[in-house]
Amino acid sequence: MQEEKVVSSEDGGGRLSRRSFLNLAFVSSLTVLLSQWGVAVLRFLKPSASAKGGYGGMVYAGKIEEFPIGEITHVLAGRFYILRTEKGLLAMWHRCTHLGCAVPWVDDEDRFHCPCHGSIYNKVGEVLSGPAPRPLDLFPVVLKDGEVWVDTGNPIQRARFEPTQITPA
Ligand code: FES
Incomplete structure (x- = not known):
């Protein structure tokens, strides 16, 4: 079994373990993805006043x-x-x-x-x-x-x- 390499220190230097870094990256990606999906759904459901020349404007x-x-x-x-x-x-x-x-x-x-x-x-x-x-x-x-x-x-x-x-x- 491979041990997780901990790169953080207990001296308060602000370093993250690999697992924490990956968790943070995953949560950030998920947040961006859900935000983009939410914007797309809102545009679909409500006409946008900013659109010009077609439906929604x-x-x-x-x-x-x-x-x-x-x-x-x-x-x-x-x-x-x-x-x-x-x-x-x-x-x-x-x-x-x-x-x-x-x-x-x-x-x-x-x-x-x-x-x-x-x-x-x-x-x-x-x-x-x-x-x-x-x-x-x-x-x-x-x-x-x-x-x-x-x-x-x-x-x-x-x-x-x-x-x-x-x-x-
Ligand atoms: S959508 Fe139900 S009556 Fe028109």
Whole structure:
């Protein structure tokens, strides 16, 4: 059996044994690894406001005239729907507020219908039947020179639909 070589001294010189050094190195590596994994998970779960041009940042949805009044348009790159009403625009995250499935708009039913557990939302994202606990979340809409931009870094939860949620257009 090989004896562990102790390189520490008892005079308080601060030296470590090989075993202590390896333990410290292992714990440090594990800490770095878990930190990186944690950051990756957070980025996945929450849109980052720092991302530009794609989901998680400002997403270009199109020219205002591309959104017919009364219609729902899916902007897949931004993971949201746009509803244009007589008054303006509403951008709704396509993520179900129950457990996060992507919710399709079903033209024939004239409503959103989640395929996972059956939640149904109306055209402005209000829950018609659960288990979804609240309406579809909103993203802020910005109109610039007739272009529609949506800030997917800042989802807004709401208890109900209110006309003030519509961005005038
Ligand atoms: S995830 Fe949509 S109803 Fe459960």
